[in-house]
């Protein structure tokens with residue numbers, strides 16, 4: 419079994435963090451489509467905590483692609499809304515434990531409010547193919563992180579935004595809606611599922627991904643609308659609560 423399959427089936431459960439099975443499934447499908455469509459570029463995340471999503475993102479990268487994570491790490495006094503708690507040592511240990519190539523990874527201690535797309539491109543050696551925004555969850559930080567990430571996307575790149583529809587973090591929806599209204603040409607939704615919204619940088623790329631996802635992507639979906647453009651909404655089995663626990667136990671027993 420390769421490192422990616424091991425991590426997807428069991429490994430991610432050993433890393434503290436937030437990543438629902440539906441989001442993994444969508445992400446893996448989109449990364450597969452990127453390979454098929456010849457999309458190339460770096461891998462990045464703002465807000466990495468102990469690496470639960472970042473490890474998966476990195477395991478989806480090619481041998482010549484760089485990955486980087488930006489987080490406050492030990493500067494938690496700057497974590498305005500206590501959204502997670504970055505930990506450099508745990509992250510590094512988790513990366514090693516799950517088969518990541520540390521030679522292609524940079525961990526950058528930074529407050530994302532001071533980060534811009536140019537700095538991201540410099541660290542990644544070019545644009546990002548997959549970039550997750552999951553740092554501070556206030557409206558202003560979300561707005562700023564979307565500006566940074568959207569200006570760092572490679573041709574065909576995908577931006578993954580966490581918690582857009584999570585009622586615990588209303589700042590994410592506020593910041594994202596404001597960003598989408600202020601910059602209608604910067605981000606186009608592709609899909610919603612597993613507590614994440616997946617965007618790309620043009621209507622043409624969004625259509626391409628949606629057609630392919632609808633044909634080969636994971637299970638049930640409907641077509642809806644976000645910020646005036648079409649989006650595929652996927653339905654996955656519950657990841658939490660008694661049903662989610664039962665499913666996880668079954669997966670462990672079977673796997």
Ligand SMILES: C[S@@+](CC[C@H](N)C(=O)[O-])C[C@H]1O[C@@H](n2cnc3c(N)ncnc32)[C@H](O)[C@@H]1O
Pocket residue numbers: 434435436437464465466467468469470471472488489490491496497498501502503504505528529530531552553554555559
């Ligand atoms: C919700 S957690 C990230 C979860 C992670 N993506 C996962 O896969 O489990 C949020 C992270 O953002 C970091 N963070 C919060 N505010 C930040 C800021 N202003 N700049 C950079 N990182 C920040 C926290 O330290 C924490 O690690």
